[in-house]
Amino acid sequence: MLEVKHVSKSFSKDGQSQLVLSDLNLAVGAREFVCLLGPSGCGKSTLLRIMAGLDSAESGGVYLDDKLVNEPQPKCAFVFQDYALFPWKTVLENVVYGMDVHGMYDKKTRVEKAKEYLKLMHLEKYENSYIHELSGGMRQRTAIARSLALEPEILFMDEPFGALDNFTRMELQELLLDIYSKNKLSVVFVTHDISEAIYLGDRVVVMNAHPGTVHSILDINKGLVRDRTSEDFHLYEDKIMQAFQLVRKQEVEYYI
Amino acid sequence: MIYKFNFTKSAKTQQVVDVTAIFLGILVVWEVLTVQLEVLDAFLFPSPQQVLELFIGDLPTIFRGLGSSLVLLSAAYTLALATAIPLGLFVGWRRRLFNAVHPISKIMSAVPPIVYIPYAIAILPTFQLASILVIFVGAFWPIFVSTLNATVQIDKTLIDSARMLRIKERRLLFEIILPAIMPQVLTGCSVGLIFSFILLASAEMIGATSGIGWYVKYYSDFGDYGKVIVGILFIGLVVTAVMAVFDRIQRHLLRWQAKYSAD
Numbered sequence: 479m480l481e482v483k484h485v486s487k488s489f490s491k492d493g494q495s496q497l498v499l500s501d502l503n504l505a506v507g508a509r510e511f512v513c514l515l516g517p518s519g520c521g522k523s524t525l526l527r528i529m530a531g532l533d534s535a536e537s538g539g540v541y542l543d544d545k546l547v548n549e550p551q552p553k554c555a556f557v558f559q560d561y562a563l564f565p566w567k568t569v570l571e572n573v574v575y576g577m578d579v580h581g582m583y584d585k586k587t588r589v590e591k592a593k594e595y596l597k598l599m600h601l602e603k604y605e606n607s608y609i610h611e612l613s614g615g616m617r618q619r620t621a622i623a624r625s626l627a628l629e630p631e632i633l634f635m636d637e638p639f640g641a642l643d644n645f646t647r648m649e650l651q652e653l654l655l656d657i658y659s660k661n662k663l664s665v666v667f668v669t670h671d672i673s674e675a676i677y678l679g680d681r682v683v684v685m686n687a688h689p690g691t692v693h694s695i696l697d698i699n700k701g702l703v704r705d706r707t708s709e710d711f712h713l714y715e716d717k718i719m720q721a722f723q724l725v726r727k728q729e730v731e732y733y734i
Numbered sequence: 735m736i737y738k739f740n741f742t743k744s745a746k747t748q749q750v751v752d753v754t755a756i757f758l759g760i761l762v763v764w765e766v767l768t769v770q771l772e773v774l775d776a777f778l779f780p781s782p783q784q785v786l787e788l789f790i791g792d793l794p795t796i797f798r799g800l801g802s803s804l805v806l807l808s809a810a811y812t813l814a815l816a817t818a819i820p821l822g823l824f825v826g827w828r829r830r831l832f833n834a835v836h837p838i839s840k841i842m843s844a845v846p847p848i849v850y851i852p853y854a855i856a857i858l859p860t861f862q863l864a865s866i867l868v869i870f871v872g873a874f875w876p877i878f879v880s881t882l883n884a885t886v887q888i889d890k891t892l893i894d895s896a897r898m899l900r901i902k903e904r905r906l907l908f909e910i911i912l913p914a915i916m917p918q919v920l921t922g923c924s925v926g927l928i929f930s931f932i933l934l935a936s937a938e939m940i941g942a943t944s945g946i947g948w949y950v951k952y953y954s955d956f957g958d959y960g961k962v963i964v965g966i967l968f969i970g971l972v973v974t975a976v977m978a979v980f981d982r983i984q985r986h987l988l989r990w991q992a993k994y995s996a997d
Contacts (some may be wrong), residue, residue, distance in 0.1 A: 530898065532894055532897060532898070549897075549900070550897055550898045552898055552900060555898060556894070556895070556898045558891050558895065559896070560891055562771075562889075562891040562895035563893065563895075564892070564895075564910070564913070564914075565914075565990055565991075566913040566914070566916065566990045567990070568990075575909075576899050579899040579900075579901050579905065580899065580900075588771065608989075608990045608995065609990070610990070610991065610992045610995070611992075611995070628899075716956055
């Protein structure tokens with residue numbers, strides 16, 4: 479269980495202190511897929527970084543199984559929007575390296591395991607390619623394979639599909655759900671895409687901006703939203719848009 | 735790949751033909767001016783044939799000189815690599831240390847290392863040590879400064895990615911930061927190598943009793959300009975050969991980059 483308790487954070491900009499997160503509370507259970515959804519500037523990425531131990535909170539704290547998180551924790555992995563792969567390593571070496579640092583298995587097993595994860599991500603043909611030879615979608619699949627190879631209990635993902643085209647994004651969403659259902663892990667997924675949040679998350683945390691707070695939390699009935707064009711999918715979308723006051727704005731314009 | 739600067743086979747052949755043509759052209763002009771027309775003073779401008787004969791006759795001396803020069807150069811350059819790169823990484827990684835060292839290194843690296851030569855000869859017991867010191871200083875600063883700046887400007891996401899692995903600082907420096915900044919480090923190393931040659935030749939011209947720089951200076955003192963030309967041409971060949979080896983190493987180390995991936 480990962481708990482965010484009364485977390486606040488501000489950044490100083492042009493000598494002025496700006497509150498990014500204000501007294502934020504949140505809990506992520508084991509094997510839960512939580513999406514942090516909000517407009518840019520709502521502090522969702524900052525929150526994710528604090529949850530992962532990459533940044534520290536100004537007040538309040540993040541607790542993993544009641545232990546304060548003040549640095550990156552073992553059994554946690556992070557997928558970045560711009561992949562953050564090591565370009566001087568091949569695809570296979572990228573996946574193996576994390577296991578090596580964590581001291582997992584012996585060398586031979588590491589390579590075998592890495593190959594399994596690459597196969598899972600349909601990258602078996604590109605094991606020996608360098609990163610610059612891959613498309614954006616393949617790079618992110620490599621990054622996901624690298625994270626999964628660490629056998630994490632929590633996977634943090636910071637707008638991982640934000641830089642990809644629509645088709646690749648949908649393909650990777652599918653792949654991610656598949657992995658999530660087969661592995662014992664929690665996912666905390668940051669996005670500004672409403673339908674992505676509904677499609678992926680068990681719960682969608684809708685955030686407000688300036689300062690970042692939790693507006694509401696939406697439980698998604700996964701049985702209903704398997705189909706992106708279904709009635710229920712649109713119902714969830716409407717709910718979230720209302721939360722962002724997008725719907726009301728349109729009505730006002732209509733009456734004028 | 736759009737970025738790849740690739741010669742087609744015919745373009746490469748064309749280049750070889752063109753370079754050879756220019757080279758032959760220079761030889762012909764030289765030959766015509768010195769032997770055929772005799773417009774140039776034979777004392778200052780020996781003919782191509784004379785230079786070639788001197789070169790072949792003096793080969794043993796030249797190579798012995800090259801040996802002693804390369805010992806100085808490789809000792810100093812290796813020392814520069816072994817100190818400048820780890821120090822640059824370490825100082826660049828520690829913010830406070832960087833803030834303290836950066837202004838100092840800016841001043842120190844601005845001094846042309848040639849001016850140290852007389853002083854180095856005065857304070858050190860042997861000429862060898864003095865020239866190693868001066869070559870070292872000349873190679874150190876470009877390598878150190880490029881490593882330092884690249885470390886400070888490194889892509890922060892790469893660091894975050896490594897931090898998520900709970901990596902130890904030593905592994906972070908040498909397994910993540912160093913390979914990541916290798917392109918800039920190698921640029922510094924290449925500048926450092928060229929500086930090394932300049933300082934090697936300068937030091938030898940001032941105080942040595944052997945070596946390729948000494949050879950040129952020694953024979954110009956005697957007015958033997960044939961041998962001076964031999965020495966200059968030979969230094970050109972040596973520097974070209976060493977830089978070609980450096981280029982191969984660079985291509986190998988950066989084979990993960992798009993522009994070098996053909997090898």
